[in-house]
Amino acid sequence: MVTFLLSLILVVTGRGEDLLFVYPKGKVNTEIVCSGVNGAFYDTKTKNFASLIFYRGKWYWWYPDRRFKELGGLVCYSDGRVVGGYFSLTKDNKLLFNGQPFTEKGVEWALTGGGLFLLDGKLVTSREVMRREGFSSYIVYHRWFSFIVVFGDGRIGLGVSLGGNTPEGVARYFKSKGAKFLLRLDGGSSTRYWKDRKPPKGIHHGFALSPKS
Helix, strand or coil: CEEEECCCEEEEEEEHHHEEEEEHHHECCCCCCEEEEECCCEECCCCEECCEEEECCEECCCCCCCCCCEEEEEEEECCCCEEEEEEEECCCCCEEECCEECCCCCEEEEEECCCEEEECCEECCHHHHHHHHCCCHHHHHCCEEEEEEEECCCEEEEEEEECCCCHHHHHHHHHHCCEEEEEEEEECCCCCEEEECCCCCCCCCEEEECCCC
């Protein structure tokens, strides 16, 4: 289902297990039509998503940058649950999620982003995101960005804000609709939406949801 909200927000809804990752050069590992957004913090050195930690049996990135003490993120489990919280590293570089050791057992995917603005249904302000996760004011106040929102019934929404509101403003709106988590992804002029088997020219990394949702 595709929904237009707040004039400049577009959201596609589905289940956590329906989330797909679009790899470089526009390749989508599916034969079905999908809807998606650009903006996944691409790492030009490793050719991986800098925000993608684990996806369907494969590790991609332990942690984007040691400078961040904590990073907000989402974990989707094999039973369909999507949980938000914070990733961190121990002194001996072991990965934690919400203070507990993170393993791939029973996990479909795990990712970080550009700030967790809803946590267990509670709004996380822009100032708190900057303080806790270390992002700059440019990131947290930018009005062009993609995001993932997790609703109380287990559905996830994949959306873009094209100049309409800040991440905190979008999170505030979805909080009023009963959402539990909202994770900002990447942003900027490349933030776009598509509905096709193959992303349009210029989009080489991002996220998609299958239409079976």
